[in-house]
Amino acid sequence: MNAPDNKRRALLATAGVGAAGLVVAPGIRLIEAATAADAPKTTLASSKVRWGMLVDTTKCKSDCNACVTACNKENSIVEEVADPRQRSQWVRKIDLVEQRTGKQHSLPMMCQHCTNPPCVDVCPTGASFKRADGLVLVDRHICIGCRYCMMACPYKARSFVHEPLTTQNPEMPRGVGCVESCTFCVQRIDRGLQPACTEACPEGAMLFGDLNDDNSAIAKRLKEVASTQVRAELKLDTGVRYQGI
Amino acid sequence: MDYASSRAEEKKFYLLAALGALVSAIGIGAALYMEHHGHAVTGMNNQIVWGLPHVFAIFLVVAASGVLNVASIGSVFGKTVYKTRAKLAGLLCFAMLAAGLVVILLDLGRADRIMVAATHVNLTSVFGWNMILYPGMFAIVFVYLWTLMEKRMYPYSKPAGFAAFIWRLMLTTGTGSIFGFLVARQAYQSAVIAPMFIIMSFAWGLAVFMVVQKAMYLWNGMTLHPEIRNRLRKLLAVFVGAVFYFVAVYHLTNLYFAKQTAFEHFILVDGGIFPQLFWGGWLCVGTLAPLALFFLPGLKDMRGSVTLASLLIIVGAFCQLYVFIIGGEAFPLEIFPGRTATSTFFDGRIDQYAPSLPEILLGLGGIGIAFTMTVVGVRVLRFLPEDNIAKLQAAGALSD
Incomplete structure (x- = not known):
């Protein structure tokens, strides 16, 4: 037995x-x-670097959408959601009209890659995080889709993926139920390339580089011209600066 | 009780429990539908990121904390009339807290990652604090109920009640601070929101308690002693008045700040559904009508007036949360003050929100869960508040 x-x-x-x-x-x-x-290919992000961008709004044209198109192509942002308010937009063109004078501006708005990002503060799981080189990113493995970061972002820079996706760029995985935003094309800059929007801008209105490197073109330009941080009163110390507004 | 009436009562119980379970199951089914299709099937979008499920969830969580006030007055402040009601208050707290959390969790974009949320806690996040505060609340209320129901544990009911009292103040501070700590949007970023949520919890929790108590008394053919009814009526009136005060301070402060006047104009005057719900729903139905029912000579002694007032307070609470959460999100972020902004991402535009059926069903499912837990709880354990009037009168507890 x-x-x-x-x-x-x-x-x-x-x-x-x-x-x-x-x-x-x-x-x-x-x-x-x-x-x-x-x-x-792997290189660790260094805190000696602080990636940033300067946008010259005097060169940016209202009818041009090249940066948005390039971003969508690079990051494979193709969505068929019926409601346009539910579609992801990592970078968008905003047209501004000064209420008193009627003066017009056009500019690209995206994640401002703040030094003190409210999205990182509020994220319950730590999925929103800041890399050593200042990039503010979302870890798609631990984002639970609570959207608290979208409530907290002062720039409306984040999007929520509202329906299952079928097209993906293997280098930039995206997924339904997670929050996402501009990464400064982290997959490109880690290879020494420029973000797709910067490269695509026909007017050369976007300048990307290391804010900590005194010899970088962006650092030199920021010393010469007056630049603005959007919602500067919040003291978030944005990585994206604007010239001409 | 004879056999026939006992059988009839049992039938009624199973019917109620089945009804609650059905509503809960429909809610969970709606959440699965949202999970399968993504939030595209909801009315929420990239600007109104929290919708109707959050209105339901926050009502349940806030009322859960407040309903325990009844128990605290008994255990912490030693009032006998409230002590009798502590067990029912504890059960309602447990049920509503569980239901509120289920709704919030099922609305997550990745509800399947609940273990991630439990194992990765960012302590700078108010949500992160809540990941500690909510389970802690369950544990404390569980122990508190144990000290109230197990004779050997009676001596510990006061410290347990005190712990629950402190913990729920922290919990509701945490819930209010979810909004109070947000600098991005005009509607929030105010320190007054946390205490406002605490006082709202007192009012909503007691209103829910009064409705449930009434239902249980009707079921058992009992009536509430007029003195006790009177006392609870006055307490609820004080809470409603206090909510009015905090809401008034919140809006008056905003009206004083030039940068906030456009937002206040939207919420109070020309924001469509939001001013209607604010003035009609919260102020008239949820505040003035209950106060009239509490104090007007012809109405205050009317049969069922306190229950009706409590129901109106609950309706007002939903209106208030809808205005606060959805109205607050519908108003565009002021990214470029002094300039008119337009974009394909709807910058500068007031957003329109219409909750979809799955969202409504998920919210109602939450109510169903709280209802079912309460019905089953009061059936299997002794939660019915029974006053020993003679003893209370002898001790002078009805006149203090």
């Missing part, structure tokens, strides 16, 4: 270990493969 039972137990145990091995082993292999493939 006992002997067959023991045999059965041994068989079940072997089968169990085997099944566990089959489940875990491919994962380990994949992680190794992924690590190996990524290894040459």
Whole structure:
């Protein structure tokens, strides 16, 4: 009576270990493969760098949407949601008219990559975070989709993915139920490239670079021209600055 | 009670429990539908990011904290009339808190990541504090109910009641601060919001308590002693008056600040549904009508006037939260003061919100959950507040 039972137990145990091995082993292999493939490209973000952008609104044209188009292409932001108020917009063009004088401006508005970002403060899980080089990003693995960051962002810079997505850029994963915003094209700048919007601007109105590097073009320009932080009274110390407003 | 009437009562209980379970199940079904299709099937969008589910959830959570006030007056301040009611207050607190949290959690974009929320807590986030405050509240109320129901634990009911009293003040401060700490939008960023939420919790919690108590008394063929009814009536009136005071201070402060006048004009005058709900719903239905029912000579002694007033206070509470949460979000962010802004992202535009059916059902599902938990709770354990009038009179507890 006992002997067959023991045999059965041994068989079940072997089968169990085997099944566990089959489940875990491919994962380990994949992680190794992924690590190996990524290894040459990976560089750690440094706090010596502070990425920033200067937008010259005197050059920005109201009828031009090149930055928005480039952003959508780079980050694969293609949505078919019927209600336009539910669509994601990482960068948008805002047209401004001064109420007293009628003076007009046009400018791109996106995540301002604040030094003191309210979205990071309010995020319950820490999914909204600031990288060492000043980029404010969302960790899509731990975003629970509570939208508190969208309540807290003074620039309305964040979007919530309202329906399942079918098109993805593998370098910039997005997903339904998570919040997202401009990353300054982190996948590009980590490779030494410019953000897609900056590269696409036909007027050269967007200047991107390291605010901490005195020799960078942006640092030099910021020393020469008057620039503005939007909602400066909040003292968030934005990474994006505007010239001409 | 004879066998036949006991059977009839049992039938009524199962009917009520089944009704509550059905409403809860429909709510959960609506949440699954939202989960499957994404929030595209809701009326919420990138500007009005919190909608009707949050109105329901915040009502339930705030009322849950306030209903425990009845217990605190008994256990902490030693009032016998309230002590009798502490158990029911504890049960209602537990039920509404659970229901409110279920609604908030089911509305998350990634409700499946609840374990992530439980294991990753950012302590600079008011939501993060709430991840500690809410489970703590459950634990404290559970222990408190234990000290009230288990004879050996009676001596501990005072410290447990005191802990619950302090904890719920922190909890509602946390709920109010979810909004009070937001600098981005005109409607929020005010220190007065946290105490306003506390006083709102007192009023809404007691109103819910009065309605439930009335239903239980009707079920058991009992009537509330006029002296006790009178006392609870006056207490509820004080809370309603205090809410009025805080809301008035909040709006008057805003009206004084030039940068806030456009927002106040929107909420109080030309914002469509929001001024209507503010003046008609909150002020007339939820504040003035209950006060009239409490104090006007012809009305205050009318049969059912306190229950009616309590129901009106609850209706007013929903109107107030709708104006506060959705009205506050509908008003555009003032990113460029002094300039008119337009964009494809609806900058500078007042947003329109219409809750979709799944949102409404999810909110009602929350009420269903609280209802079911209460019905089952009062059936299986002794929660009915029974006053020993002779003893109370002898102790002079009815006249102090």
